[in-house]
Amino acid sequence: MNAPLAERLRPETLDDYISQSHLVGPNGSLTQSIKQGLIPSMILCGPPGIGKTTLANIISNESKRPFYTLSAISSGVKDVRDVIEKAKQNGGLFTTKNPILFIDEIHRFSKSQQDSLLQAVEKGWVTLIGATTENPSFEVIPALLSRCQVYILNSFDKNDLESLLKRAIEKDNILSQKNITLEETEALLRLSGGDARKLLNIFELIISSFDDKDIFITNEVVLNKVQNNTVRYDKTGEQHYDIISAFIKSIRGSDPNAAVYWLARMIEGGEDVKFIARRLLILASEDIGNANPTALVIANNTFQAVTTIGYPESRIILSQCATYLACSPKSNAAYKAIGNAQKLVRETGDLSVPLSIRNAPTKLMKELGYGDNYQYAHNYENNFAAHEFLPKDIENTTLYYPGNNARENAQREFLKNRWKDKYDY
Template sequence: MDLFEARRRELLRTQSPLAERMRPQSLEEFVGQDHLTGPRALLRRLIERDQLRSLILWGPPGSGKTTLARIIARTTRAHFVALSAVTAGVADLRREAAEARERLGMHGQRTIVFIDEIHRLNRAQQDAILPYVEDGSIILIGATTENPSFTVNAPLLSRARVIVLEPLSDDALRVIIQRALTDPDRGLGSLGLQLDPEAGDLLIRLANGDARFALNTLELAALGATGSMITTQDIREAAMRRAAVYDRAGDAHYDTISALHKSIRGSDPDAALYWLARMVENGDDPLYIARRLIRMASEDIGLADPAALLIAVGAYHAVQMVGLPEAALALAEVAVYLALAPKSNALYRAYTAAQQDVLEAPNDPVPLYLRNAPTRLMRELGYGRDYRYAHDEPDAIGIQEYLPPRLQGRRYYQPTDRGTEKHLAQRLAQILARRAQAQPRRDQEEER
């Protein structure tokens, strides 16, 4: 290493962001993922024994994925190669994999290839390294914030173990922050600053489990502090906005809409408001939220309260007309209404059963008497013949069979006794009784 390279590294060490300078160098320094790196954890034993196999490290930003990969690089006797999915092409991946195969054959040394943001590799790039992972030429370690079930090819995923990193706990963040404050070489210890306890609590809340955000915010607050104490105001000014762990196109988006849906289904208006606010305030598409609320009105309330669908559709139009932030209250209104409305999934179950018959049972022709006959030929062929006009029947209840012959007798819709559906159940019972009374007459007519 020449003099210029040594100076470059020294400048990086002293002038890099605090989060980079304080990155743990060993498993002993690694904080917050005890289920993976604790004294008895399997992953730790594999790292220490240098018996690692291909891994996908999946976790939110600032949870330690890249740090863990670098610790592995320092611990293993294998050759370590770090690539970024943003800049690496197919040619780069194949070159590194070919060199790894040659290294293994000539020197018996394994190669670990670390790919940061592996979810950004396209199918061709993932396919390029698959043969080398499969035959053991390389040990792949991928890091991703995205659900690998959706972003990593199934063949590659089946050859790697997914390791889940959790957001860092408050206690873990507290240890990391205190270490940075007191470390005189890599941290802020030489500045002689203290962190007000309330400011520390605020920083932890804003960090939201993200160590990188916590450390970089702490560094900016320290540089801007006017005294020896870092205050809550210093933290607020440095943070500007809390760390975002919400990905509007990823797992957080789908997990949160699931929580909103289940809260409404469970008749909890407070939880519904909270999850709704999480989506709105994190920038989710309000029209998407409105569409999902319409679905909830049909799926979980249905005819127990027919007004629910109208109110949900009204909220959708309100969002179209006024947008956010004004339309947030319209979304809140429908969320609370849906949560408190009587619940019924009878309509959902009825449609699902009918759908199953359509997809799995033979689709018999429409019975002739149910077909329109706008032309002479169609009338001569029997279209519309023997059709009974329901309004000419007692109580305007049709007594014919309206399903195809093989499906006659099916009962898809079975209303509950909740809300408006209770009255619909009574009406349906009246209709079925009337048809049962007319059955002997229908049988006689069919015999004739």
Template sequence: MQPLAERLRPQSLDDYMGQEHLLGAGAPLRNMLQSGQLPSLILWGPPGIGKTTLARLLAQESGRPLHSLSAVDAGVKELRELLQRAKKQNLFQQGKSPLLFIDEIHRFSKSQQDALLSAVEQGVVTLLGATTENPSFEVIRALRSRCQIYRLRPLTAQQLQSIAEQALAKDELLQQYKVEVVDAEALQQYAAGDARKLLNILELLVGSHADPKQPLRITADLLAEVLQENLAAYDKNGDWHYAVTSALIKSIRGSDPNAALYWLARMLAGGEDLKFIARRLIISASEDIGLANPNAILLANQCFEAVDRIGYPESRIILSQTVIYLACSPKSNSAYQAINKAMELVEKTGQLEVPLALRNPRSQEDRQEGFGDGYLYSHAYPGHFVEQEFMPEALRGHKLYEPAQNAQEHKFKQKLDQYWKKYR
């Protein structure tokens, strides 16, 4: 018999639970289906929230054939053979390119992802990738640029309760038992936003129930006894992954190594992906420490590489060292603020012309247009500096970087004061 999670897999979007921000009225995926225009997508989210099911339903709703590959099993050869078959079918010429669903797409190597580029760009297939990892780190940039990335959210406690109730009411096997969920909150905490895990727990509890004629009362004690898991590792609302991560980063930002270590331990006890933790530390090293201690990002990067090579449990020591170092480092968010200001300025002013003096002439015509005229080579001047304007004409004198109050950036400001009037 199929597992309970497979038996209860939704057969239509009306039965699909969650992701209202993508599938509700007026939401992006709903609008795409209604318009008949479905682009290549990467569905990013934690396990057990319906990525595979959503891909199947999108194929069903759009009326397109669906081909599935698992990045764990498929190689470049299998991928290219599938793409060749899709090309021969010629459906993309009729505007009905088949959907190619790749589960765990982050496990594809760079060469495997490269093999997808041409087919996706030409529309030979419409890619539906599913990943539990941040695509910014695990999917190559060229493939990301050809896909719309949507983040799927963990299921809420209410949604998990609805799934449990439907399973008990509709599944033929579970209907044979008198099941009473006494402690729904504990059940949801163990599921941690994961519908597959929730259904697996129900199936396990029923399977371990000695006498089908006797009522099965699902209590916190029974869950602890059967599952042998630490309930304290999970947050009440099933979103410990996000809440505890936020607590760790805020503790580092607040220069509290003790609290940061506690939240790190919570993440480790909860089975958090070690590389996810290390990535968050790299971001913290740049966003919250930044130029106050430039060595912080170097240590955080080394932490990521070491964690990737060594694994658990020894990696806990490397993570601990890095967390303590970051929490005890001087703090500055000047780089974070500066790029935000710059992005806002670009959005406000648009694509301003690059000054002619800053353009490299690549042809005789460029030279005739004045490319490079007036550019002063900094190294040809005393101290390797000469004052000149590098901003577009409309933004002359504009200042985006404000040095923060710390020893390192104080040195920066002294040098900038020496060079530029705008910093005096």
């Protein structure tokens, strides 16, 4: 039996690898490491079907290292330890070219399973490459994350996917024997949702449905052939991102009806309850912030609750949180403030902390003027002293602009009364 088209076309060298030039292009952050064989343990993060597993295989091939693979879905702590023991026996203790251990969907590993990897990575018995579709900051334990580099793989763009289709037509042993004309690609690309594996699976399905050797691929042909095979909600495909986007935008737009509709779509589709709750937690700060600080408290409690309870009862908690956030006043002032501050830091570099607000734990530091002239706020009327806290080069810079809502209008008045004409309020 022939392997699927996606497997037959899987690249084996960096030269054949499509996209991710920021990682493996001529100036990519991984290119020289791979060529020199100095491979760090890493987490490859990105949507499904963008080449995480393929890149791990290529890294192993190019660096000429033994390659072990585990799936987090079906492997336990014992499997991890067995593979690590094999890796140690295969030279991991005595050579810089230690074996590579690839773990697919590493975010599905429990804390104890991830803990079982720590010593092997720390001692260099294996070079770990983990693949995940989730944010590793949430799903990988800090101890393991600190021992790994995190590399983000980007979704394929239109040119990447069209190049992949042309390669399939020209290079695949089976497809190259047919006379395939790719007249239109929009429907194929849309149905794939940027997932290269899904794209090739759909393409192969369409090609196999023709008896003729001459095949013309149009948008109409694609939709007619696959419309009965598309799923209502694909947790790892385009709808995953489109529906969460609609959900967030509905809450941001203060429409609780649309919010619960899109929430229901995700729940009925089996979306990960923690994924939804995390997005609510981010939104509570990004889009509501100080207009209603309680929103963040409710969103955080929601995340904790649904993590403990799970489906089906979590749908009620998610609904309560989503409708509360939708009905809250909105402000992105805090979100914009940190953006302004980070931009300023990038532009001005590491400016010195003013001496007056430096810590002075030693006698020498006190003699050098650390802490001199610091005005302790609680010693002054209204617990406030008009002290300068920013570095000299950026004194009087306004970064936080309260939004136009009851709570932040009160904040604005508070700041104006305290700082008078110092800041732009």
